[in-house]
Amino acid sequence: MSFRAAVFGLVRRIPRGRVATYGQIAALLGRPRAARAVGRALGSAPGDLPWHRVVNARGGVSPRARMSGMLTQRIRLAQEGVALRRGRVVLSAHAWRGRGTLATRGGLACDWR
DNA sequence: TGGATGACTTAAA
DNA sequence: ATTTAAGCCATCC
Numbered sequence: 001m002s003f004r005a006a007v008f009g010l011v012r013r014i015p016r017g018r019v020a021t022y023g024q025i026a027a028l029l030g031r032p033r034a035a036r037a038v039g040r041a042l043g044s045a046p047g048d049l050p051w052h053r054v055v056n057a058r059g060g061v062s063p064r065a066r067m068s069g070m071l072t073q074r075i076r077l078a079q080e081g082v083a084l085r086r087g088r089v090v091l092s093a094h095a096w097r098g099r100g101t102l103a104t105r106g107g108l109a110c111d112w113r
Numbered sequence: 114t115g116g117a118t119g120a121c122t123t124a125a126a
Numbered sequence: 127a128t129t130t131a132a133g134c135c136a137t138c139c
Binding site: 115116117118119121122123124125126 | 128129130131132133134135136137138139
Protein backbone atom coordinates (compact mmCIF):
# COMPACT_ATOMS: atom_id res chain seq x y z
CA MET A 1 0.00 0.00 0.00
CA SER A 2 1.30 3.42 -0.90
CA PHE A 3 1.97 6.02 1.71
CA ARG A 4 -0.68 8.13 0.10
CA ALA A 5 -3.35 5.46 0.45
CA ALA A 6 -2.38 4.94 4.07
CA VAL A 7 -2.78 8.64 4.71
CA PHE A 8 -6.25 8.63 3.22
CA GLY A 9 -7.24 5.63 5.26
CA LEU A 10 -6.15 7.27 8.48
CA VAL A 11 -7.71 10.61 7.71
CA ARG A 12 -11.02 8.89 7.18
CA ARG A 13 -10.92 7.74 10.77
CA ILE A 14 -10.79 11.24 12.19
CA PRO A 15 -14.23 11.76 13.78
CA ARG A 16 -16.38 14.75 13.03
CA GLY A 17 -15.59 17.70 15.22
CA ARG A 18 -12.02 16.51 15.72
CA VAL A 19 -8.81 17.42 13.98
CA ALA A 20 -5.37 15.91 13.53
CA THR A 21 -2.08 17.48 12.52
CA TYR A 22 0.03 16.56 9.52
CA GLY A 23 2.75 15.48 11.89
CA GLN A 24 0.40 13.34 13.88
CA ILE A 25 -0.80 11.51 10.81
CA ALA A 26 2.76 10.91 9.76
CA ALA A 27 3.70 9.63 13.19
CA LEU A 28 0.73 7.32 13.39
CA LEU A 29 1.85 5.86 10.09
CA GLY A 30 5.28 5.19 11.48
CA ARG A 31 6.96 7.99 9.55
CA PRO A 32 7.35 10.76 12.17
CA ARG A 33 9.21 12.96 9.71
CA ALA A 34 6.92 12.68 6.75
CA ALA A 35 4.52 15.41 7.80
CA ARG A 36 5.31 17.30 4.67
CA ALA A 37 4.55 14.33 2.51
CA VAL A 38 1.20 13.99 4.25
CA GLY A 39 0.24 17.46 3.17
CA ARG A 40 1.37 16.75 -0.31
CA ALA A 41 -0.74 13.61 -0.40
CA LEU A 42 -3.82 15.48 0.69
CA GLY A 43 -3.33 17.68 -2.30
CA SER A 44 -4.71 14.89 -4.45
CA ALA A 45 -7.32 13.52 -2.12
CA PRO A 46 -10.64 12.00 -3.19
CA GLY A 47 -13.60 14.33 -2.91
CA ASP A 48 -15.18 12.38 -0.10
CA LEU A 49 -12.09 12.53 2.09
CA PRO A 50 -12.47 14.71 5.21
CA TRP A 51 -9.20 16.47 4.46
CA HIS A 52 -10.41 19.57 6.24
CA ARG A 53 -9.85 17.82 9.56
CA VAL A 54 -6.10 18.02 9.10
CA VAL A 55 -4.35 21.17 10.29
CA ASN A 56 -0.78 22.20 10.94
CA ALA A 57 1.15 21.84 14.17
CA ARG A 58 -0.11 25.17 15.43
CA GLY A 59 -3.69 24.29 14.77
CA GLY A 60 -3.94 26.62 11.85
CA VAL A 61 -5.04 26.19 8.26
CA SER A 62 -1.88 25.96 6.23
CA PRO A 63 -1.41 28.46 3.40
CA ARG A 64 -1.65 27.06 -0.09
CA ALA A 65 -1.62 28.12 -3.66
CA ARG A 66 -5.35 28.55 -3.96
CA MET A 67 -7.06 30.54 -1.28
CA SER A 68 -10.37 28.80 -1.94
CA GLY A 69 -9.15 25.68 -0.22
CA MET A 70 -8.38 27.48 3.00
CA LEU A 71 -11.80 29.07 2.95
CA THR A 72 -13.53 25.76 2.41
CA GLN A 73 -11.56 24.22 5.23
CA ARG A 74 -12.55 26.92 7.70
CA ILE A 75 -16.17 26.69 6.69
CA ARG A 76 -16.32 22.93 6.84
CA LEU A 77 -14.66 22.93 10.24
CA ALA A 78 -17.07 25.51 11.54
CA GLN A 79 -19.96 23.44 10.22
CA GLU A 80 -18.97 20.55 12.40
CA GLY A 81 -18.39 22.58 15.49
CA VAL A 82 -14.66 23.20 15.32
CA ALA A 83 -14.21 26.88 16.01
CA LEU A 84 -11.07 28.86 15.26
CA ARG A 85 -9.77 31.18 17.96
CA ARG A 86 -7.46 33.77 16.54
CA GLY A 87 -7.15 31.75 13.40
CA ARG A 88 -6.30 28.49 15.09
CA VAL A 89 -8.13 25.45 16.23
CA VAL A 90 -7.89 24.98 19.96
CA LEU A 91 -6.10 21.68 19.79
CA SER A 92 -6.44 21.12 23.51
CA ALA A 93 -10.16 20.85 22.86
CA HIS A 94 -10.54 19.33 19.39
CA ALA A 95 -7.43 17.30 18.88
CA TRP A 96 -8.10 13.76 17.83
CA ARG A 97 -6.50 11.37 20.24
CA GLY A 98 -6.47 8.62 17.69
CA ARG A 99 -6.75 5.92 20.28
CA GLY A 100 -6.53 2.41 18.97
CA THR A 101 -5.62 3.68 15.59
CA LEU A 102 -2.70 1.38 15.15
CA ALA A 103 -3.56 -1.55 17.37
CA THR A 104 -1.19 -3.72 15.35
CA ARG A 105 2.18 -2.14 15.65
CA GLY A 106 3.35 -1.30 19.11
CA GLY A 107 5.14 1.72 20.43
CA LEU A 108 3.63 4.18 18.09
CA ALA A 109 2.47 6.69 20.60
CA CYS A 110 1.62 9.94 18.97
CA ASP A 111 3.88 12.35 20.74
CA TRP A 112 2.42 15.70 20.84
CA ARG A 113 2.38 18.40 23.32
C1' DT B 114 17.48 7.70 -12.36
C1' DG B 115 17.64 12.46 -10.58
C1' DG B 116 16.01 16.60 -9.53
C1' DA B 117 12.06 19.57 -8.39
C1' DT B 118 8.02 20.23 -5.50
C1' DG B 119 5.11 21.46 -1.66
C1' DA B 120 -1.69 21.69 2.53
C1' DC B 121 5.24 20.46 7.27
C1' DT B 122 8.06 21.32 11.46
C1' DT B 123 11.33 22.81 14.57
C1' DA B 124 15.04 25.78 16.10
C1' DA B 125 17.03 30.13 16.11
C1' DA B 126 17.30 35.12 15.56
C1' DA C 127 4.70 37.34 17.83
C1' DT C 128 7.36 37.08 13.26
C1' DT C 129 10.58 35.65 10.03
C1' DT C 130 14.47 32.69 8.26
C1' DA C 131 16.95 28.67 7.52
C1' DA C 132 17.35 23.98 7.17
C1' DG C 133 15.97 19.27 7.54
C1' DC C 134 12.63 15.77 5.76
C1' DC C 135 9.86 13.01 2.33
C1' DA C 136 6.64 10.63 -0.84
C1' DT C 137 5.47 11.92 -5.66
C1' DC C 138 5.84 13.66 -10.18
C1' DC C 139 8.05 14.42 -14.52
